[in-house]
Amino acid sequence: MSVDLSGARWRKSTFSGQGGDCIEVADGYAGVLPVRDSKDPEGPALVFPAGSWQSFVAAVQAGEFGNV
DSSP states (O other): OOOOOTTOOEEEOTTOTTSSOOEEEEOOOTTEEEEEETTOTTSOEEEEEHHHHHHHHHHHHTTTTOOO
16 A cells, blocks of 8 residues: 655654654544654654554553553
C-alpha cells in the first residue's frame, strides 16, 4: 500500500509521557493510519488499515499483551 505522507500532520499519543519512547500518528487518511517512531521523524512510517489499528489498540487496552 502506497500512501503519500509528504503533507502528513503528525501527533504524539497523549499517553506517551516524557520518556521519549513514543509513536506518532497522522490523522486524515481514509481507511488507514500512518504510524512512525517519534525519535526518527525522517525515518520510515508504517501504514496500517484503520480496522487493524483499532483492533490492536483495543487488545492493548484489554491487557492482551501484558503490562506495556
